[in-house]
Amino acid sequence: MNAFEIYGGNPLKGEIIPQGAKNEALQILSAVLLTEEAVTVSNVPDIKDVNKLIELLGDLGVEVHRQSQDTYVFRAKDINLEYFKSDTFRSKGGGLRGSIMIVGPLLARFGKAAIPKPGGDKIGRRRLDTHFLGFEKLGARFHYDANAHFFNVDATDLTGTYILMDEASVTGTANIVMAAVLAKGTTTIYNAACEPYLQQLCKMLNRMGAKITGIGSNLLTIEGVDHLGGTEHRMLPDMIEIGSFIGLAAMTESEITIKDVHFDELGIIPSVFSKLGIRFERKGDDIYIPHQTSYEIDTFIDGSILTVADAPWPGFTPDLLSIVLVVATQAKGNVLIHQKMFESRLFFVDKLIDMGAQIILCDPHRATVIGLNKAFKLRGIEMTSPDIRAGVSLLIAALSAQGKSVIHNIEQIERGYQDIERRLQALGANIRRIDSNLPLH
Ligand SMILES: CC(=O)N[C@H]1[C@@H](OP(=O)(O)OP(=O)(O)OC[C@H]2O[C@@H](n3ccc(=O)[nH]c3=O)[C@H](O)[C@@H]2O)O[C@H](CO)[C@@H](O)[C@@H]1O
Ligand SMILES: C=C(OP(=O)(O)O)C(=O)O
Numbered sequence: 001m002n003a004f005e006i007y008g009g010n011p012l013k014g015e016i017i018p019q020g021a022k023n024e025a026l027q028i029l030s031a032v033l034l035t036e037e038a039v040t041v042s043n044v045p046d047i048k049d050v051n052k053l054i055e056l057l058g059d060l061g062v063e064v065h066r067q068s069q070d071t072y073v074f075r076a077k078d079i080n081l082e083y084f085k086s087d088t089f090r091s092k093g094g095g096l097r098g099s100i101m102i103v104g105p106l107l108a109r110f111g112k113a114a115i116p117k118p119g120g121d122k123i124g125r126r127r128l129d130t131h132f133l134g135f136e137k138l139g140a141r142f143h144y145d146a147n148a149h150f151f152n153v154d155a156t157d158l159t160g161t162y163i164l165m166d167e168a169s170v171t172g173t174a175n176i177v178m179a180a181v182l183a184k185g186t187t188t189i190y191n192a193a194c195e196p197y198l199q200q201l202c203k204m205l206n207r208m209g210a211k212i213t214g215i216g217s218n219l220l221t222i223e224g225v226d227h228l229g230g231t232e233h234r235m236l237p238d239m240i241e242i243g244s245f246i247g248l249a250a251m252t253e254s255e256i257t258i259k260d261v262h263f264d265e266l267g268i269i270p271s272v273f274s275k276l277g278i279r280f281e282r283k284g285d286d287i288y289i290p291h292q293t294s295y296e297i298d299t300f301i302d303g304s305i306l307t308v309a310d311a312p313w314p315g316f317t318p319d320l321l322s323i324v325l326v327v328a329t330q331a332k333g334n335v336l337i338h339q340k341m342f343e344s345r346l347f348f349v350d351k352l353i354d355m356g357a358q359i360i361l362c363d364p365h366r367a368t369v370i371g372l373n374k375a376f377k378l379r380g381i382e383m384t385s386p387d388i389r390a391g392v393s394l395l396i397a398a399l400s401a402q403g404k405s406v407i408h409n410i411e412q413i414e415r416g417y418q419d420i421e422r423r424l425q426a427l428g429a430n431i432r433r434i435d436s437n438l439p440l441h
Helices: 022-034 048-060 081-085 087-092 097-110 129-137 170-180 196-207 239-251 269-275 318-328 349-354 388-400 420-426
Strands: 002-008 013-016 038-042 063-068 071-075 112-116 141-145 150-154 162-164 186-190 211-213 219-223 231-234 255-258 281-283 286-289 306-309 334-338 359-363 366-370 382-384 403-408 430-435
Touching (some): 013 420, 022 038, 022 048, 022 097, 048 097, 097 150, 097 170, 129 141, 129 150, 196 211, 239 388, 269 306, 318 366
Parallel strands (some): 382 403
Antiparallel strands (some): 141 150, 211 219, 255 286
């Protein structure tokens, strides 16, 4: 097990290029199962979750050819459906949340699929009902083996229908869309999620021959086709990384340029950081964050305390709330963070409180942050990263803190952030990887 040792407190400077989007990658890579033709995917992030999914595709029989550092060619010609029965699949299949999205394409193309209960962050209940209710609506049979924690679906034919999703689930929408593209007739999905990840997926599917309209809205219409062909696809930059770097710059008083961000695809994200008082400029397609010694949180027009809450797109992504929270700890002013979707994602604040932050955890979903306005720096401590985004928030806190911090369980961070210590070192950060079991001194 590895840990990060960080000496914080000094400003960083330079340029950073965001990786390809993790959550988009997990959808796009699942979609290669929909065709026997070659699909070339570029800007693939080299991160644990994505690499696990690529390995899983390979185990299923997909030919995987790595053309360059970030570009792969996939060919799902001969798929081994017997693999579902293997012990390896039982252990590997549930290794990440994103693996659930192989179910839709396999069901559509081969009439059956299975998946162990998927992993991902331990951030509260993460139900999958929406996925399987959707498959059932399309005509699939569903069976959950509660002892083995195994989900099974099969169908002789999928038939298009009207689906009112019980919640705008991101991976659920992707899964149902990928099943519906090869169904007979027309499927209408209402209350669909429409994150950029999904918009990218739908655009790619259309290039493969699918007929999807309503992309970017919560009402998708999918006219089923008999067959899909190969295509090429390039992943967008990871908007969660971009938000994390804006937060990092503000917290550490750094001057950072985030390159090629695809600003127009960032939705409400930049304006939420603006509301925290962080100044930045759009320069072409880069975001330039100047060195700033203080930033002041807005209030609402009537003077009441700002609330930052998550919501399905185009609302604010829950994956950036932990970052907003940590950044607010050094702002001037107060903010209420309301994490509506996940019930265990705010518990990491006890580590920030140990570091000197002033936070009241009101309940599992809400935390009030009383900004310190840089009256004093947070102090470095030893801590464990509970989930991917809390992990990066603690990393940002450690980089801004006085003295030494050690963050354990960095595998969580590495699920979603590529080569993070080298990229931070290039900005001047004092961070190094150590053996988690080494005695601390
Ligand atoms: C691999 C992947 O892509 N993971 C992302 C995906 O997870 P994932 O697709 O698993 O998350 P879902 O969109 O299904 O839902 C996340 C949680 O929010 C709740 N919920 C969802 C929709 C809604 O309208 N109301 C509501 O309360 C769900 O009950 C669930 O607890 O989307 C989440 C929500 O953006 C992100 O945090 C994850 O990073
Ligand atoms: C919660 C996240 O990931 P996952 O859904 O893969 O657990 C995330 O990316 O913030």
